[in-house]
Amino acid sequence: xxxxxLLAAVLVLRLAxxxxxxxxxxxxxxxxxxxxxxxxxxPDAAFIGVGNATELRSPGVVPTxxxxxxxxxxxxxxxxxxxxAQKRARYLVRTTYFYGGFDGGAAPPVxxxxxxxxxxxxxxxxxxxxxxxxxxxxxxxAAAGRQLSVCLARSPATAPASSPFxxxxxxxxxxxxxxxxxxxxxxxxxxxxxxxxxxxxxxxGYPGDRYSRYWEPYIDGxxxxxxxxxxxxTESLWNKPPEAVFRRGLTASRDKSLDIQWPPxxxxxxxxxxxxxxxxDRAPSALSWRVxxxxxxxxxxxxxxxxxxxxxxxxxxxxxLSGKTTITLTPAPGxxxxxxxxxxxxxxxxxxxxRTHPRDVIGMEALARGFLNPxxxxxxxxxxxLGTSWTGVICNQDPxxxxxxxxxxxxxxxxxxxxxxxxxxxxxxxxxVGNNLTGQIPDMSSLHHVIFLHLEDNGLxxxxxxxxxxxxxxxxxxVQNNNLQGTIPSSIRNRTDIRFQ
Numbered sequence: 001x002x003x004x005x006l007l008a009a010v011l012v013l014r015l016a017x018x019x020x021x022x023x024x025x026x027x028x029x030x031x032x033x034x035x036x037x038x039x040x041x042x043p044d045a046a047f048i049g050v051g052n053a054t055e056l057r058s059p060g061v062v063p064t065x066x067x068x069x070x071x072x073x074x075x076x077x078x079x080x081x082x083x084x085a086q087k088r089a090r091y092l093v094r095t096t097y098f099y100g101g102f103d104g105g106a107a108p109p110v111x112x113x114x115x116x117x118x119x120x121x122x123x124x125x126x127x128x129x130x131x132x133x134x135x136x137x138x139x140x141x142a143a144a145g146r147q148l149s150v151c152l153a154r155s156p157a158t159a160p161a162s163s164p165f166x167x168x169x170x171x172x173x174x175x176x177x178x179x180x181x182x183x184x185x186x187x188x189x190x191x192x193x194x195x196x197x198x199x200x201x202x203x204x205g206y207p208g209d210r211y212s213r214y215w216e217p218y219i220d221g222x223x224x225x226x227x228x229x230x231x232x233x234t235e236s237l238w239n240k241p242p243e244a245v246f247r248r249g250l251t252a253s254r255d256k257s258l259d260i261q262w263p264p265x266x267x268x269x270x271x272x273x274x275x276x277x278x279x280x281d282r283a284p285s286a287l288s289w290r291v292x293x294x295x296x297x298x299x300x301x302x303x304x305x306x307x308x309x310x311x312x313x314x315x316x317x318x319x320x321l322s323g324k325t326t327i328t329l330t331p332a333p334g335x336x337x338x339x340x341x342x343x344x345x346x347x348x349x350x351x352x353x354x355r356t357h358p359r360d361v362i363g364m365e366a367l368a369r370g371f372l373n374p375x376x377x378x379x380x381x382x383x384x385x386l387g388t389s390w391t392g393v394i395c396n397q398d399p400x401x402x403x404x405x406x407x408x409x410x411x412x413x414x415x416x417x418x419x420x421x422x423x424x425x426x427x428x429x430x431x432x433v434g435n436n437l438t439g440q441i442p443d444m445s446s447l448h449h450v451i452f453l454h455l456e457d458n459g460l461x462x463x464x465x466x467x468x469x470x471x472x473x474x475x476x477x478x479v480q481n482n483n484l485q486g487t488i489p490s491s492i493r494n495r496t497d498i499r500f501q
Contacts, residue, residue: 021206023091023172024083029053029067036064038207044069044169047081050376056100065098065134070165071152073376077388078114079164080151080380083171085143090176090184092211093141093150096168097125098134109162114151115141117384117401118353121190122155123164134167136214138191140174140347142184144355149380153388172211177238181317182273182349189273189347193263196343198225198248208242215245215343220260223250226340229283232311239275239313245343246279246311252338258329263346269322270348275315276327277343278307291332292339297325304332307340318349356383357400363423364390364403372414372436402426409454410434417460422446428473433457441479443467454478456501466491474498 027034027041030053034041041064045053051069058066071079085091093115099108108125118141125135141148148171152164182189195218196204206212219225225248232246252258274296282288288309294302302314329339356364364382368374375391382403383395394405403424409431416439417432429452440462441455451473460482468477469491477492478501492500 021212024170026169027064027067028069028166028168034063036062037205047083050076050079054102056102058100061098064168068102068165068167070102070163072163074154076377077391078151078153078377078380080149081169082379083148085146085148087145088142090140090142090174090178091148092138092172092174092213094136094138094170095166096134096136097123098167099125099129102165103163105162109159109164110157111164112153112155113137114153114385114388115139115188116144116149117355117381118188119385140179140189145358145361151380170212174211175240178240179273180238181315186352188350188352190350192346192348194345196245197250197341204242204244208244210240215242220250223252223258223260226251226281228279228281230309232279237311237313241277241343245277249279249281249340249342251340254336254338255331256338258339258341260327261324262327262344263325266323267321267325271318272321273317273347273349274319275313275345276341277313278340279311279342280307280309281340284309290337290339291335293330295328353385354399354401356381357402359423360403363420366418366420370416370418374413375411405429407431408435412436417442419443430454441465445470448472450474452476457481459483461485464489468492469495
């Protein structure tokens with residue numbers, strides 16, 4: 001299912017000297033670096049080659065929301081940012097949107113966002129924008145290869161005259177222990193809510209949270225708020241929450257259960273990653289501990305949790321939730337103090353939508369690098385999600401999708417044909433007719449499934465490769481109107497089953 005988001009905030013960030021936050025922090029559409037909240041935000045132009053940059057006329061917004069990039073080209077199937085990545089490494093990805101009426105409209109457009117080959121979520125910022133708020137979405141994913149792509153795409157909900165847009169984009173590497181109960185080879189996590197209980201005021205973010213996660217304040221209006229008297233060594237907790245989350249909490253009196261309806265909105269039926277954080281707020285001593293049971297919607301979540309001043313974390317990796325959610329903390333019999341809770345994270349477990357076979361990814365990316373002026377959507381996953389394959393590219397629906405056809409007829413593509421076209425071993429049809437391609441025809445002897453190979457009406461040079469005659473299924477070979485030299489190889493001339501031009 002498509003994840004939704006409860007994440008909206010008036011992003012009031014401190015101006016401060018820049019610190020060394022890892023990863024990439026992009027201010028989309030910006031012209032120069034900007035230091036906000038202790039983080040250096042850089043222009044996005046180095047990570048995307050399409051779209052238009054514009055500045056907003058919205059007074060009072062933070063610098064990272066004062067510009068954006070929008071994508072008016074309705075012919076493109078997606079618009080992708082691409083980042084260097086470490087294979088199998090885990091990343092937090094956050095996209096932020098503030099419409100600002102950049103296109104003169106009354107309401108923001110609705111569209112999709114994609115990570116790698118997975119349709120991540122719908123971007124619908126209409127309600128938040130009406131309240132003067134920015135909207136952000138956050139996911140945790142593992143890079144399948146040495147690049148990570150984050151894309152926007154039109155959807156049936158996108159009005160014909162509107163353009164997808166983005167204000168800010170962040171990609172932050174995570175330590176191996178963070179959310180490590182999730183099988184990131186099969187799933188991603190889409191953040192639904194993250195709160196620090198008992199807090200009010202501004203969001204806890206970087207540098208308090210080393211990964212720049214946002215912990216929004218949460219007070220339920222009925223529970224007692226307590227302040228901590230000890231520092232929590234958060235390094236010992238797998239998800240490494242910020243120490244500031246433990247400075248306050250919600251509690252109940254002795255012998256009383258604590259019931260918290262959280263998150264504040266009903267949830268769609270799905271599996272969720274739920275992490276809860278606790279600390280005994282009293283001064284450290286031999287008696288500074290609390291024992292209680294944790295239940296979620298009446299189902300046991302953790303029994304006999306012993307919470308000390310050092311802090312504790314419990315989690316459920318795939319917890320089924322639907323509708324309103326209530327967390328209940330029940331003190332152990334005879335416990336001298338009531339239960340306490342300091343923070344929580346909730347993420348929807350999103351099955352990955354598949355990906356293109358690495359062999360084909362290498363081949364297609366090499367073709368894109370070798371071409372001049374390829375279609376604007378030739379970035380990101382070449383095949384997926386369904387309906388967003390690169391222009392001119394047709395793929396099958398195998399678990400690892402394969403490219404089965406390539407057609408860029410009359411696209412005015414220049415450059416040369418990369419040798420890595422030989423990686424497309426499932427392709428049956430190649431049409432590169434009527435372009436401005438130069439250089440030699442590469443070896444394609446590995447393309448055993450190719451039936452149609454049309455390279456006519458270009459500026460290709462050099463000899464016709466002898467290996468083309470060995471392609472077992474080749475039926476049509478067209479190379480006329482090029483600048484080829486030499487004679488037709490006997491391997492082709494002697495094939496009566498090939499229509500040659």
